[in-house]
Amino acid sequence: MLVEELGEFGLIDRIKAHLKIEDIEILGPGDDTAILPFSEEKVLLFTADMLLEDVHFNPTFSTPYQVGWKSIAANLSDIASMGGLPRYALISLGLASNTPVEFVDELYRGMEEIASRFGLRLVGGDTNRSEKMVISVALLGECEKEYVCERSGAKVGDKIVISGFTGESEAGLICLKRRLSRDLPNMEAMVKKHLEPYPRLNEARRLAEKKVVCAMIDLSDGLSNDLHQLTKSSGVSARIFLDRIPISEGVADLSQRLKLDPFDLILYGGEDYELLFTTSDEENLPQLEIPLSIIGEIIPPEDGVLQIDKEGRKKRLPLKGYRHF
Amino acid sequence: MLVEELGEFGLIDRIKAHLKIEDIEILGPGDDTAILPFSEEKVLLFTADMLLEDVHFNPTFSTPYQVGWKSIAANLSDIASMGGLPRYALISLGLASNTPVEFVDELYRGMEEIASRFGLRLVGGDTNRSEKMVISVALLGECEKEYVCERSGAKVGDKIVISGFTGESEAGLICLKRRLSRDLPNMEAMVKKHLEPYPRLNEARRLAEKKVVCAMIDLSDGLSNDLHQLTKSSGVSARIFLDRIPISEGVADLSQRLKLDPFDLILYGGEDYELLFTTSDEENLPQLEIPLSIIGEIIPPEDGVLQIDKEGRKKRLPLKGYRHF
Numbered sequence: 281m282l283v284e285e286l287g288e289f290g291l292i293d294r295i296k297a298h299l300k301i302e303d304i305e306i307l308g309p310g311d312d313t314a315i316l317p318f319s320e321e322k323v324l325l326f327t328a329d330m331l332l333e334d335v336h337f338n339p340t341f342s343t344p345y346q347v348g349w350k351s352i353a354a355n356l357s358d359i360a361s362m363g364g365l366p367r368y369a370l371i372s373l374g375l376a377s378n379t380p381v382e383f384v385d386e387l388y389r390g391m392e393e394i395a396s397r398f399g400l401r402l403v404g405g406d407t408n409r410s411e412k413m414v415i416s417v418a419l420l421g422e423c424e425k426e427y428v429c430e431r432s433g434a435k436v437g438d439k440i441v442i443s444g445f446t447g448e449s450e451a452g453l454i455c456l457k458r459r460l461s462r463d464l465p466n467m468e469a470m471v472k473k474h475l476e477p478y479p480r481l482n483e484a485r486r487l488a489e490k491k492v493v494c495a496m497i498d499l500s501d502g503l504s505n506d507l508h509q510l511t512k513s514s515g516v517s518a519r520i521f522l523d524r525i526p527i528s529e530g531v532a533d534l535s536q537r538l539k540l541d542p543f544d545l546i547l548y549g550g551e552d553y554e555l556l557f558t559t560s561d562e563e564n565l566p567q568l569e570i571p572l573s574i575i576g577e578i579i580p581p582e583d584g585v586l587q588i589d590k591e592g593r594k595k596r597l598p599l600k601g602y603r604h605f
Numbered sequence: 606m607l608v609e610e611l612g613e614f615g616l617i618d619r620i621k622a623h624l625k626i627e628d629i630e631i632l633g634p635g636d637d638t639a640i641l642p643f644s645e646e647k648v649l650l651f652t653a654d655m656l657l658e659d660v661h662f663n664p665t666f667s668t669p670y671q672v673g674w675k676s677i678a679a680n681l682s683d684i685a686s687m688g689g690l691p692r693y694a695l696i697s698l699g700l701a702s703n704t705p706v707e708f709v710d711e712l713y714r715g716m717e718e719i720a721s722r723f724g725l726r727l728v729g730g731d732t733n734r735s736e737k738m739v740i741s742v743a744l745l746g747e748c749e750k751e752y753v754c755e756r757s758g759a760k761v762g763d764k765i766v767i768s769g770f771t772g773e774s775e776a777g778l779i780c781l782k783r784r785l786s787r788d789l790p791n792m793e794a795m796v797k798k799h800l801e802p803y804p805r806l807n808e809a810r811r812l813a814e815k816k817v818v819c820a821m822i823d824l825s826d827g828l829s830n831d832l833h834q835l836t837k838s839s840g841v842s843a844r845i846f847l848d849r850i851p852i853s854e855g856v857a858d859l860s861q862r863l864k865l866d867p868f869d870l871i872l873y874g875g876e877d878y879e880l881l882f883t884t885s886d887e888e889n890l891p892q893l894e895i896p897l898s899i900i901g902e903i904i905p906p907e908d909g910v911l912q913i914d915k916e917g918r919k920k921r922l923p924l925k926g927y928r929h930f
Contacts, residue, residue, distance in 0.1 A: 283709065284702035294706065314728035316693055316745070319644065326728065328743050330697040332735050368641055372655040372741050377609035381619065384608065403639035407616055408655050412736065416697050418653050418743030420641070 312358045315428065323428060325421035327358040333413040341456045344383045346475040347415070348390025354500065355419040356398055357479040357553040361498035362430070363488025364423035366400040366481070371417055374410030387415075398481050427488040429557070434495035434514035438558035438578040443483055444570045445528035446503045447542065449474040450549025454534065464537075466530030477553040483568045484555055490566050496557035502550045504585075508599045510556065511578070511585055519586040520576030520597065547587075548600055637683045640753065648753060650746035652683040658738040666781045669708045671800040672740070673715025679825065680744040681723055682804040682878040686823035687755070688813025689748035691725040691806070696742055699735030712740075723806050752813040754882070759820035759839035763883035763903040768808055769895045770853035771828045772867065774799040775874025779859065789862075791855030802878040808893045809880055815891050821882035827875045833924045835881065836903070836910055844911040845901030845922065872912075873925055 286294065313327040331337060331351045342350070352369065359366045371391065375384065388402075395402055400419070408414075452474030454460075455467050462468045480498070487493050497510045503525075511518050527542050535542040558578055559565065565572055579586075587597040608616055638652040656662060656676045667675070677694065684691045696716065700709065713727075720727055725744070733739075777799030779785075780792050787793045805823070812818050822835045828850075836843050852867050860867035883903055884890065890897055904911075912922040 281706045282702065283700055283704045283706060286706050294709065312729070312731075314693065314695065316728070324745075326693060326695060326743075326745060328695040328697045328729075328741070329731050330699055330733050330739065330741055332699055332733055332739070335734055368639065368651060370639065370651060370653040370743060372653045372743075374655055374657055374739065375608055377607065379608045381606045381608060381611050381616070384616065384619065403641070403651065404637070404653075406637075406654050408657055409660055410657050410737075410739075414655065414657070414699065414735075414739050414741075416653070416655055416739075416741035416743075418651075418695060418697075418741075420649075420651060420745070 313362055315362070318422060322422050322424055325359055325362050325364045325423055326418075327355055327421075328416065328418040329354050329358070331415040339413075342475050344386035345390035348387040349394050349476050351415045351417050352391050352394045352400070353477045353479050353553065355417045356394070356400065356481055357477070357498040357500065359419060359421040360479050360481040360484040361496050361555065362421070362423055363427045363484055363493065363496070364421040365485065366398055366419060366421045368401050368403045369395065369417055369419045371402060371405035371415065372408070373405065374408045374412070374414035376411055376413065377409055379413075398479070423488075426491070429484070429488055429493045429496040430513075431495050431497045431510045432513040434510060434516050434558040434578045435560065436516060436578050436580055438494050438560050439562045439574045440507070440518055440520060440576040440578065441557050441559060441562070441565070441572050441574050442499070442503070442525070443480055443555040443568070443572055444552070445526055445531065446499060446552045446554060447531045447545030447549040448528055449477065449551040450545050451531050451534045454538070465533055466528070467534070470530045470534070474551065477551060479553050480555050480570070483570060486566050486568060487555070487557065490564065492559045492561045492564050492566070494558045494560055496555060499552045499554045499556055500550060502548045503556065504547045504597050504600060505550070506556055507597070508585055510558070514578075515581055517579050517581050517583045517585050518576055519579055519583070519588055519594065521588050523590040524573060524575045526571065526573050547597070638687055640687070643747060647747050647749055650684055650687050650689045650748055651743075652680055653741065653743040654679050654683070656740045664738075667800050669711035670715035673712040674719050674801045676740045676742050677716050677719045677725070678802045678804050678878065680742045681719070681725065681806055682802070682823040682825065684744060684746040685804050685806040685809040686821050686880065687746070687748055688752045688809055688818065688821065689746040690810065691723055691744060691746045693726050693728045694720065694742055694744045696727060696730035696740065697733070698730065699733045699737070699739035701736055701738065702734055704738070723804070748813075751816070754809070754813055754818045754821040755838075756820050756822045756835045757838040759835060759841050759883040759903045760885065761841055761903050761905050763819050763885050764887045764899045765832070765843055765845060765901040765903065766882050766884060766887070766890070766897050766899050767824070767828070767850070768805055768880040768893070768897055769877070770851055770856065771824060771877045771879060772856045772870030772874040773853055774802065774876040775870050776856050776859045779863070790858055791853070792859070795855045795859070799876065802876060804878050805880050805895070808895060811891050811893060812880070812882065815889065817884045817886045817889050817891070819883045819885055821880060824877045824879045824881055825875060827873045828881065829872045829922050829925060830875070831881055832922070833910055835883070839903075840906055842904045842906050842908045842910050843901055844904055844908070844913055844919065846913050848915040849898060849900045851896065851898050872922070
């Protein structure tokens with residue numbers, strides 16, 4: 281059998297079986313971040329992500345500064361989803377021999393810029409020769425035990441909440457691919473959200489400190505995909521109400537222009553790096569600088585993950601979105 | 606300017622400048638492992654290495670089990686050189702879609718096998734689609750502050766010591782490349798040293814606990830190259846006596862057969878993962894299961910890194926060996 285036949289999640293399950301992870305504190309692949317013992321009050325958060333040229337970024341769309349920024353942003357978002365604080369990162373680079381040195385300078389400038397905004401220190405790494413560029417980031421964070429958010433904590437009856445707007449990163453990518461003029465309304469902002477995403481670390485930390493989160497995940501692979509991840513980890517199902525998912529002006533506008541279904545963008549578009557969490561305490565959600573929207577609720581596992589349209593008709597929410605294989 | 610013109614060390618220096626590392630505890634690229642605050646008694650060791658298909662391993666020579674083994678071994682060797690103990694690793698994989706799943710199974714079996722021998726736990730990672738295979742390992746270890754060995758601690762007058770034999774991994778690679786029959790004397794062992802290197806974690810730990818080490822590095826890029834690294838980090842120079850460097854039977858035999866200069870192998874061959882360290886306390890070196898050889902001494906920086914042949918003639922030891930660009 282080939283990896284592409286098994287699919288990403290099949291592959292992850294197979295790797296998990298190898299890891300023989302009995303320890304509840306160690307999450308393993310598919311959970312993105314391992315929780316490791318540190319001190320009496322705190323745990324270490326340990327996460328790694330690899331970005332590959334032409335798979336995760338396209339040098340004709342992104343400046344090297346943006347590639348550097350995004351490679352760190354993706355990892356920071358994993359720490360955000362745990363309620364943690366980032367501390368240290370190692371960068372392993374694979375670069376072609378004929379890469380201009382200025383490219384490396386700009387790559388690091390992007391990394392340093394986002395790192396400094398979130399208290400992260402880049403403490404080393406490794407450089408290698410490679411035909412296609414590879415950027416592998418390993419990141420260490422920490423979190424007080426009482427604040428740790430996992431994706432496995434959702435309970436029946438919890439409300440499902442998202443931060444900000446989904447689909448914007450995908451809309452930005454469409455603008456880039458179709459070479460649409462960026463001075464159309466909101467396009468510049470959506471392109472920027474795709475190329476220089478801003479991880480919701482501060483927002484996630486506020487939520488964690490207020491202890492209103494039952495389960496949390498960051499939206500890297502699309503709302504549908506990541507909701508399936510969360511419900512699977514928690515052993516529950518979910519129903520979301522399509523008319524409660526906010527649609528940004530930019531997504532609405534682009535969908536109309538290009539005759540796209542906006543729900544294809546907001547449900548299945550990846551790399552928004554917004555937060556998806558569940559809460560049993562929705563009256564006490566903190567006031568954040570980005571909107572929080574209650575889009576549905578957690579239901580028993582046997583019901584399946586459902587979408588309900590504005591007429592009240594329900595159907596399965598397909599597990600699709602960004603796939604690695 | 607291109608990366609290949611700058612060279613690996615030039616690139617590392619340039620990246621270091623970006624990192625603005627003032628902290629003495631954080632080493633940054635070129636030192637392979639960052640030393641991070643952990644507790645009153647201990648530090649965290651944080652290291653990462655990337656292995657690329659056709660650069661670091663060749664699937665026609667290596668079984669997937671061996672690729673997995675070696676990817677972990679290289680990182681364990683970095684922890685060994687600090688006197689530390691490995692704890693947790695994350696594996697980020699880039700795999701072609703048409704990779705057989707059995708390949709992934711065998712890769713993980715090799716990783717698990719070496720991990721379990723050294724108390725390392727594989728706690729997660731990331732999988733991605735990539736044309737060429739990429740394996741990126743990030744490893745966390747720990748070390749009591751009093752046992753930490755750095756490459757910057759060498760002082761004038763220290764003796765220079767190596768463990769085991771150098772050049773064997775390179776000799777093994779030559780056997781593979783020239784398709785020499787492996788039943789020639791010692792060839793099987795040298796090929797195995799190339800494909801399944803055994804990191805000197807236990808030996809390094811014994812040395813660290815005995816506090817006989819002033820500076821230590823693992824031999825990944827060749828004796829000459831890594832000696833230059835150590836002396837540069839310590840702000841000193843060194844002289845080594847060629848007739849005190851042990852030459853294994855296998856290297857001697859292969860050199861004679863193929864009319865190679867054995868010193869090309871023992872000075873410049875990479876990936877032996879032996880230890881190179883300096884000591885001011887050579888009477889108290891512990892008895893290990895592998896031989897330790899005193900091959901030279903640390904001298905003032907202005908003298909340069911020198912090799913002295915058996916007639917007592919001295920010349921510069923060239924900085925060459927395995928180069929990444």
